[in-house]
Amino acid sequence: SAVISQKPSRDICQRGTSLTIQCQVDSQVTMMFWYRQQPGQSLTLIATANQGSEATYESGFVIDKFPISRPNLTFSTLTVSNMSPEDSSIYLCSVEGWREVYNEQFFGPGTRLTVL
Amino acid sequence: AQRVTQPEKLLSVFKGAPVELKCNYSYSGSPELFWYVQYSRQRLQLLLRHISRESIKGFTADLNKGETSFHLKKPFAQEEDSAMYYCALRVLQGGSEKLVFGKGTKLTVNP
Numbered sequence: 001s002a003v004i005s006q007k008p009s010r011d012i013c014q015r016g017t018s019l020t021i022q023c024q025v026d027s028q029v030t031m032m033f034w035y036r037q038q039p040g041q042s043l044t045l046i047a048t049a050n051q052g053s054e055a056t057y058e059s060g061f062v063i064d065k066f067p068i069s070r071p072n073l074t075f076s077t078l079t080v081s082n083m084s085p086e087d088s089s090i091y092l093c094s095v096e097g098w099r100e101v102y103n104e105q106f107f108g109p110g111t112r113l114t115v116l
Numbered sequence: 117a118q119r120v121t122q123p124e125k126l127l128s129v130f131k132g133a134p135v136e137l138k139c140n141y142s143y144s145g146s147p148e149l150f151w152y153v154q155y156s157r158q159r160l161q162l163l164l165r166h167i168s169r170e171s172i173k174g175f176t177a178d179l180n181k182g183e184t185s186f187h188l189k190k191p192f193a194q195e196e197d198s199a200m201y202y203c204a205l206r207v208l209q210g211g212s213e214k215l216v217f218g219k220g221t222k223l224t225v226n227p
Contacts, residue, residue, distance in 0.1 A: 033214075042202065042219040043160075048212060056212065092160070102168060104150075105215060107160040 002027050002097035004108035012114045013083055020079045021111045023093030028073035033094040033105070034066070043092065049076050083115045118143045118207045122218035129193050130226050137188040137221045139177075139203030148206040149186040150215070151177055155199045163188075163201070173197070193225045 003026040013019050023032065034046040046066055047055040055068040069077045080087050093108040119142040129135050141147060151163040164172045166179040166186060177188045186203060203218040 043215075043217040045214050045216075048214065058214075099162075102165065104162045104165070109159045 001099050002029060002095050002106040004093055004095060004106060006091075006093055006108040006111050008111060009109065010112040010114075012116060014116055015084055017083055018079055018081045019083065019113060020077050021091055021093075021113075023076045023078070023108055025074045025095050027097070029095040029097060030073070031096050032070065032076045033096075034068065034076075034078045035092040035094060035107075037090040037092060037110070039089070046078070046091075080113065083113075085115045087113065088115045089113055118205060118209075118216050120203050120205050120216050120218035122201075122203055122221050124221045125219070126222050126224070128224045128226060131195055132192050135190050135193040135197070135223065135225075137201050137203075137223065139186045139188065139218060141184050141186065141203075141205045143184075143205055143207060145208055147179065147181070147184075147186075149177075149179055150204040150206070151175070151186075151188050152202040152204055152217075153199050154202070160202070193223075195225045195227055198223055198225045 005024045007022045032049045035043045036046055037043045045058050046061045047057045049055040049068050049070040051070050051073050065081050067079045090110045090112050092110045094105045096103055097106050121140045123138055149166045152160050153163040154160045175190045177186050179186050200220050200222050202220045204215045
């Protein structure tokens with residue numbers, strides 16, 4: 001299994017500013033995922049981050065708005081740029097790991113972002 | 117397009133009653149389905165997956181390809197089952213795999 005921590009756990013930000021969310025894993029992983037969970041909505045994948053390469057973004061998400069870094073196999077950051085109230089959401093980091101003979105996705109505790 | 121539908125946003129049952137959380141999917145490939153659970157103030161975690169065919173915490177789920185369903189069932193609900201439940205579908209897209217989630221069902225088990 002994998003244990004994931006995220007910083008900050010929550011933040012309240014002003015419109016037009018940017019926030020960088022950190023994700024730390026206790027083991028080396030190839031792929032890390034960033035999700036958004038808007039109020040009352042499901043989890044939506046923003047991008048997949050592989051170490052040593054550029055992140056792959058899902059439809060509707062762009063690098064200028066959500067730049068991602070992946071400097072090593074245990075760490076990643078997601079920046080929410082030029083924020084607006086519509087960016088208020090929970091942002092989740094996730095990794096693939098193994099439990100017994102199956103691989104599964106493990107999730108971090110999330111970062112609750114409120115944009116005023 | 118791949119899609120996961122959970123028709124019930126809220127589900128409330130009494131302790132000891134059977135519970136069924138519905139999940140339907142749409143996917144042209146070979147489906148791999150999961151149920152994730154999020155208890156109050158805890159992180160999202162995997163409850164069970166269809167390929168393992170396990171019973172976890174008394175919950176089971178059977179993949180029905182004919183009905184494209186993966187409903188989660190438990191014969192006797194407990195108060196500690198109260199949580200948010202998400203059905204998820206693993207899809208292959210653009211050479212990589214990703215999870216597509218339903219909108220979730222909030223289960224409340226009343227004493």
